[in-house]
Amino acid sequence: MLEKTFGGQSGGGQTYREIESRIYANWEQSEAFKAGKRPDADPYTIVIPPPNVTGRLHAGHALNNTIQDILIRFERMRGRDVLWQPGTDHAGIATQMVVERQLEAEGNMSRRDMGREQFVERVWKWKAESGNMILEQLKRLGASCDWSRERFTMDAGLSAAVIKVFIALYEEGLIYKDKRLVNWDPKLLTAISDLEVEQIETDGHLWHFNYPIEGEDGRFITVATTRPETMLGDTGVAVHPEDDRYKDLVGKNALLPLVGRRLKIVADEYADPEQGSGAVKITPAHDFNDFEVGKRNGLDTINILNADASLNQEVPEPYRGMDRYDAREKVVEDLKSAGLLEKIEDHRHTVPYGDRSHVVIEPWLTDQWYVDAEVLAKPAIEAVERGDMVFVPKNWEKTYFEWMRNIQPWCISRQLWWGHRIPAWYGPDGETFVAPSETEAQARAQDHYGKPVQLTQDEDVLDTWFSSALWPFSTLGWPEETKELARHYKTDVLVTGFDIIFFWVARMMMMGLHFKQEVPFHTTYIHALVRDEQGQKMSKSKGNVMDPLELVDDFGADALRFTLAAMAAQGRDIKLSRDRVEGYRNFGTKLWNAARFCEMNECVRQDDFDPSSVSLIVNKWILGECAKTLRAVTAGIEDFKFNEAATALYRFVWHVFCDWYVEFIKPSLNGVDEEAKAETRAMAAWVLDQILIMLHPFMPFITEELWQRLGESALPRNEMLVLTPWPEEGPGWIDDAAIEEMDWVIRLISEVRSVRSEMNVPAAAKIQLLIKDADTASLQRLETHLDMIMDRARLESARPTTAVPEGAIQTILDEASLILPLANVIDLEKERARLAKEISKVTGEIDKIEKKLSNDKFMSRAPQHVIEEQQERRAEAEQAKTRLNDALSRLDGIA
RNA sequence: GGGCGCGUAGCUCAGUGGGAGAGCACUACGUUGACAUCGUAGGGGUCGGCAGUUCAAUCCUGCCCGCGCCCACCA
Numbered sequence: 001m002l003e004k005t006f007g008g009q010s011g012g013g014q015t016y017r018e019i020e021s022r023i024y025a026n027w028e029q030s031e032a033f034k035a036g037k038r039p040d041a042d043p044y045t046i047v048i049p050p051p052n053v054t055g056r057l058h059a060g061h062a063l064n065n066t067i068q069d070i071l072i073r074f075e076r077m078r079g080r081d082v083l084w085q086p087g088t089d090h091a092g093i094a095t096q097m098v099v100e101r102q103l104e105a106e107g108n109m110s111r112r113d114m115g116r117e118q119f120v121e122r123v124w125k126w127k128a129e130s131g132n133m134i135l136e137q138l139k140r141l142g143a144s145c146d147w148s149r150e151r152f153t154m155d156a157g158l159s160a161a162v163i164k165v166f167i168a169l170y171e172e173g174l175i176y177k178d179k180r181l182v183n184w185d186p187k188l189l190t191a192i193s194d195l196e197v198e199q200i201e202t203d204g205h206l207w208h209f210n211y212p213i214e215g216e217d218g219r220f221i222t223v224a225t226t227r228p229e230t231m232l233g234d235t236g237v238a239v240h241p242e243d244d245r246y247k248d249l250v251g252k253n254a255l256l257p258l259v260g261r262r263l264k265i266v267a268d269e270y271a272d273p274e275q276g277s278g279a280v281k282i283t284p285a286h287d288f289n290d291f292e293v294g295k296r297n298g299l300d301t302i303n304i305l306n307a308d309a310s311l312n313q314e315v316p317e318p319y320r321g322m323d324r325y326d327a328r329e330k331v332v333e334d335l336k337s338a339g340l341l342e343k344i345e346d347h348r349h350t351v352p353y354g355d356r357s358h359v360v361i362e363p364w365l366t367d368q369w370y371v372d373a374e375v376l377a378k379p380a381i382e383a384v385e386r387g388d389m390v391f392v393p394k395n396w397e398k399t400y401f402e403w404m405r406n407i408q409p410w411c412i413s414r415q416l417w418w419g420h421r422i423p424a425w426y427g428p429d430g431e432t433f434v435a436p437s438e439t440e441a442q443a444r445a446q447d448h449y450g451k452p453v454q455l456t457q458d459e460d461v462l463d464t465w466f467s468s469a470l471w472p473f474s475t476l477g478w479p480e481e482t483k484e485l486a487r488h489y490k491t492d493v494l495v496t497g498f499d500i501i502f503f504w505v506a507r508m509m510m511m512g513l514h515f516k517q518e519v520p521f522h523t524t525y526i527h528a529l530v531r532d533e534q535g536q537k538m539s540k541s542k543g544n545v546m547d548p549l550e551l552v553d554d555f556g557a558d559a560l561r562f563t564l565a566a567m568a569a570q571g572r573d574i575k576l577s578r579d580r581v582e583g584y585r586n587f588g589t590k591l592w593n594a595a596r597f598c599e600m601n602e603c604v605r606q607d608d609f610d611p612s613s614v615s616l617i618v619n620k621w622i623l624g625e626c627a628k629t630l631r632a633v634t635a636g637i638e639d640f641k642f643n644e645a646a647t648a649l650y651r652f653v654w655h656v657f658c659d660w661y662v663e664f665i666k667p668s669l670n671g672v673d674e675e676a677k678a679e680t681r682a683m684a685a686w687v688l689d690q691i692l693i694m695l696h697p698f699m700p701f702i703t704e705e706l707w708q709r710l711g712e713s714a715l716p717r718n719e720m721l722v723l724t725p726w727p728e729e730g731p732g733w734i735d736d737a738a739i740e741e742m743d744w745v746i747r748l749i750s751e752v753r754s755v756r757s758e759m760n761v762p763a764a765a766k767i768q769l770l771i772k773d774a775d776t777a778s779l780q781r782l783e784t785h786l787d788m789i790m791d792r793a794r795l796e797s798a799r800p801t802t803a804v805p806e807g808a809i810q811t812i813l814d815e816a817s818l819i820l821p822l823a824n825v826i827d828l829e830k831e832r833a834r835l836a837k838e839i840s841k842v843t844g845e846i847d848k849i850e851k852k853l854s855n856d857k858f859m860s861r862a863p864q865h866v867i868e869e870q871q872e873r874r875a876e877a878e879q880a881k882t883r884l885n886d887a888l889s890r891l892d893g894i895a
Numbered sequence: 896g897g898g899c900g901c902g903u904a905g906c907u908c909a910g911u912g913g914g915a916g917a918g919c920a921c922u923a924c925g926u927u928g929a930c931a932u933c934g935u936a937g938g939g940g941u942c943g944g945c946a947g948u949u950c951a952a953u954c955c956u957g958c959c960c961g962c963g964c965c966c967a968c969c970a
Contacts, residue, residue: 004929004932005930199966223970275969282970289969347969349968350968350969398899399966402898402965402966498899498964567907567909569909575907577906582919583919583932585932586932589933590929590930590932590933592930593929594929594930596929598929599929600928643909644909647917650918658929666928845914849914852950855950857949857950859950860950861950862913862951863913866913867950869913869914
């Protein structure tokens, strides 16, 4: 016998965590998630977006993995040979930061004191101890990954893939080293890519300085800047070539205050005559635009910053070693005292911040490794143009194209220790040897120099996204030609949020096409971002993080999953609300109790049961409704419309199966017609099974549990639900006549209930008392009122019908007779108001239809069936109006 | 500056070229029978505004208002 609920106090006192981990263990033990067990079936493959090893499950992960798991479980049930490839990402910066923080907290030595080798060892130790948490958390969600194939981006195999790709691209000239301005993070002391820079709107100032012109006493040129401290690195001033104000100054020099350097005044289109004074100071070493201007005009590039953004030896003595912001104040002050500060304006502009360090990024001149993304992007653009890879929703391809068509060189070197070290070695004269190993590099160096030399390996590691870009094939064994690679590449669907289209999707496309000559996946499903109830992006600093694990603890994984699926409509952010999760927990309870009802009534499935053979109308009807639900759920998942699938299931289970079917079959189950009873029992059991199957991808735990438990008391199950085949609709399952008939019955009953409820009917016993005491006058009033009630019911029943109406009409009469004695509690005013309102509503509708039907154009151009519909509607409305008016006048008669 | 998206019930959101929907919240009534993690019923919306296309617009088009996000630029 089933308990009252699945989990919780009335569920045998077991927590969701206990029950769910038991079920999960069973799945794993039976290797249900293992790929390769159906060699004759079509493969279906998803690679997980590898969470950072430092990750802790947040709502975004929960959504992302719920969707993947729905797809995976669905396709597994449809018989495909499914591989959901799991793993984690080494997350260079994030992980290094976590471990460094830990060292700091322990009061141990810093990373640099410790030395590279020891530090990396320490990170590995950390990974072994705590790097698995996120995957354990995915298991709690029910994720059915093939854990036997778990990978890590720094595994030997994946690292080999990284080296191979690096060397191949280097040899093709698509990876190169270059000295240029990069986004430098002065806190983390590493270069970062454009994508890791966040532009943040900030209130700042615009300082206007006067630079004296050399040889022309008293003449100045005014320049403006948002960053006064950079003036110490100025090497020129630019004006527009067509700007008459400055034409005579081009070729002359300005004198840089505080420093005394001569600044060449150059003509360059970059200077915008409309902006400020039209003259702009040029600091090639510390501004991306200025760098280009400097290059074009042969200006010096003077780097005035240290790695930590303090000022270096290139500036006059008083400024040396100062922090950039202290230097800013001092520069302004000094210029002011020199009388060269023209003015200060308030100015709102964007300032670049590091997305991890949250400090202001400096453009800084360094040697870094770059990928020639433009060349790699070309095939990746074409593949999407051709439709080899489609975005769902399609709109995102626009974003993808936009970025890919304007792609910049990708800076892939990072000045970190945790990551794939760049396989480049340098000879004593700086000659570069890119090779798979130091031994190999040595050999090449020997060839080059003619003798053995001392080599030093490049200190840098690769951007984490470099290895992520290879994930769809590196996890399958590439560069080895494994059978998994042959079978599962290309993969089927990539599921991710739009925030990493550039970081990851685009780069996987580039690498996949370059090294496998095929797209890594044929579909990318972009889901919404999860936000909190206020619509804010969840973040720790805002304190609005909704912990999915807490929700799982409180309401079960199924409830959270169903919530996310039901809210996964495309094109909008998801706001996760606890109430909603609770509501879907209740849905699970409802299902559980429907099963409990079936169990109590001995509704057990029959081995040879053919659902299309049923004879009772109610059973024909539920079969049809079930089939319609099956269609909706299947189509919903196939089309990535998870909310539609979830809604269809919710409605069917609760509002069709529980609300109506279960109520309708109670008489049969308690009756004496053994044949009807047997059919109904078998049907109820069969429908319940269909529900469990269809619901399983969404709510795997509760459905699996019910599947097992319901199998105990009757026919044993052949296999676990997780491996049970998805249903196929049989011929004749949808019987339109039965559905129409039952729809009408349901409408009728609802109407009667509505009337009853409005009459405020108390318990039957009370009614009996009232009847005894009722006087003639009130009885008379009630009779009149009864007519009105009947009118309302007839309104709904104004159609010819079979079998049911007699009984239904009887029901109305029964119900109404109960109401009879209640004349005294009827609020006549309220009833009058209600009638008046309905009359005006109906009148309005009639007017509208009338107008439409008298429209010549409508009559000549609208399709015939539409005209007929409208005429029918008008007739119905007029009938209704008549009745309502009658009722109103009778009501007036009572009063 | 370029692009994307959103505005529908008190709240959160579905949805459709031809009769406005769900969940939650709210109100009333109801618990010895699957389920109070429940049931029955009810109130509540000129579908952001204006114009256009159409026989017909909440839906398509344009403009406007409000909100959000992405990219680029910013002396």
